[in-house]
Amino acid sequence: MWRQPKAVWAVAFASVVAFMGIGLVDPILKPIADNLDASPSQVSLLFTSYMVVMGVSMLITGAIASRIGAKKTLLLGLVIIIIGAGLAGMSSTVTEIVGWRAVWGLGNALFVATALATIVTAARGSVGQAVILYEAALGLGIAVGPLVGGVLGSISWRGPFFGVSALMAVAVVVTALLLPSTPPAPKTTSVLDPIRALRHRGLFGVSMTALLYNFGFFTLLAFTPFPLDMDAHQIGLIFFGWGLALAFTSVVAAPRLQRRFGTLPTLLVNLLLMSATLAVMAVATDHKAVLAGCVVVAGLFIGVNNTLVTETVMKAAPVERGVASAAYSFVRFGGAALAPWLAGFLGERFNMHLPFWVGAAAVLLGAIVLAASRSHLAGIDDPEDPLEELEEQAEAITVGNDS
16 A cells, blocks of 8 residues: 555645645634634634635536646645635734635645545555545644644744645645646536536435534534633644544554444444544533543544545545545535534533534434435445456556556
8 A cells, every 4th residue: 555656645745734734723723813802703714714615616626627637736726725824824814814714725625626536546556545545644734733833833823824835835846746747637527517426325425424524523623722721832732642643543443443344334433432522522621631632532533534434435426536526525614614613603602512512413413314324335345346446547547657
C-alpha cells in the first residue's frame, strides 16, 4: 500500500496541508470572539459559511475537473484557499472573516473532491487501500493542524490564517512539480450528475448517515472550545490528541475491524459509541477534564467512521468515483453546515449542555438511517473484481501513475 507513484504522494501531501486548515482554526475561535467582541454563534459561522459553500461547490467540482483536468483543478483549489485564508487573516471584523472563509470553502471543495478521486484512481492496490492512504493524509493534517494553530494562535489569532496561506503555497509548488499533467476527461461531467447519483438508495443512505454524523462531529469541533474556556495553545494540544487518535484508527484500527466484523456492523457500533461520547459531554459539560478526554476519545470513533464511510461511498453507487465523491460531499458538508451555528446559538440561548445532546441525537439518528439502508449495501464487503482493478490501473496512466 505504501509503494505508490509520485503523483499519489504529491496529492497526499497537498491533502495533509489542506486538512490542516480545518483544525488550524479551532484553537482561535474563542480568541477571535474575545478580540472582536463576538458571540459563539457568530464565530461559529466561520465553520458554517465554509461548509455551506464547500458543500454546494461539490456539485461543480466534477464538471470543472472533467473539462480542465485533475491537476489544474487541484491547483485552482489551492490558489483559492491561499487567497481566502490570507485575506481572512487581514480582516478586522467577524463578518469579513466569515466571508473569506466562504471563499476558502470554495477552494477546499475543488481540492478535496478531486484529490480523493485522483488518489483512488491513481493509487496501486484496492479501493480500500487507496482510501486508507487518503484518510492517513486527512488524519495527519487534522492532527497537526490544531497544534500549529495553537502555537500561531498564542501569538495572534491572525497567525493561523497566514500559516495556512504559507503552507498552501508549499502545496502548490509540490503539486505543480510532482503531479503530471492530466488531460480533460473523454466525457465531461454535468453539474447535475451528483444529484442524479443520489437516486441510488445505497449512496443516498450513506450520504444521509454522513450528514447526521458530521452534525455531531462539527458540534464537537466548533463548540467545545467555548465550555473548555482555555487559551489557544491548550485547545491546540487537546485537539492534537484528538487528531492523533483519528489518524491512528483511520489507518490501523478501521481496516482490522472491517476485516473481522464487516463494514456495516463496525460502522453501526462506531456510530452508537460516538453518540454515547457526545452524551457524556452533554452530562459533564462543566468538567473540563472530562470534556478534554471525550474530545480525544471521539477522535477514535471519527477515524473509523471516516475511513469506512468513504470506502463505502466509493463502492456504493454504479457511477464514476468523482461523481460519487461529489454527491456524498455535497450532502454531508452542505447538510451539516448548520451544526456549528446551531450549537453556538443553543449554548447562548439555553445552556452549554444542549448542543452536545443535539449532536448525540443526530449521530444516533445516523445509525438508524444506516441500519435502514443495509439492504441497499448488501455487497459492500464483496472482493473487488480483478478485471475492474486492471481497468482502473490502466485508467490511472492518464493521471500520471508513474514509478
